[in-house]
Amino acid sequence: MTPNKGRAYFGLSGYHFDPNVITKHIGLEPTSINDAGMHGNLDKPVISSWELSTETRTSETQELDIYKLIDDEILKKIEPAKDKIIEICKSHNLSPRLGVVLTLSIDEDETTPDVGFGSRVIKFCSEVGAFINVDYKLSERV
16 A cells, blocks of 8 residues: 655745855744855846745555644744844845645545645734645555
């Protein structure tokens, strides 16, 4: 049986910025950065990104609770830095995003994880100007 897999993340992306500046400003260590935008030019702009992510979870080892991943592991970390996130997004013209990445099992015995966003998450996203993205794909056949 192929399990469901998923992770949640909060990311900032934009052109011509150094992700290390974001880290220093908001005081949170990202799980990944891409500084390609620092090396791009105005003729061919390239996007840089800063991301704080959970580990990928599988339904094989534990319940895949997307609500809990977002509330307990992402929002709990970024909520205290809300004002700094708003400041850095304005000063660097960044686009904030709250995301969920899912690989859904095609096995009939596997239940599909619930994906939703509570009022606390919606309020936070509204306050920082973030959009929500759910990216999913189907697992390969075993």
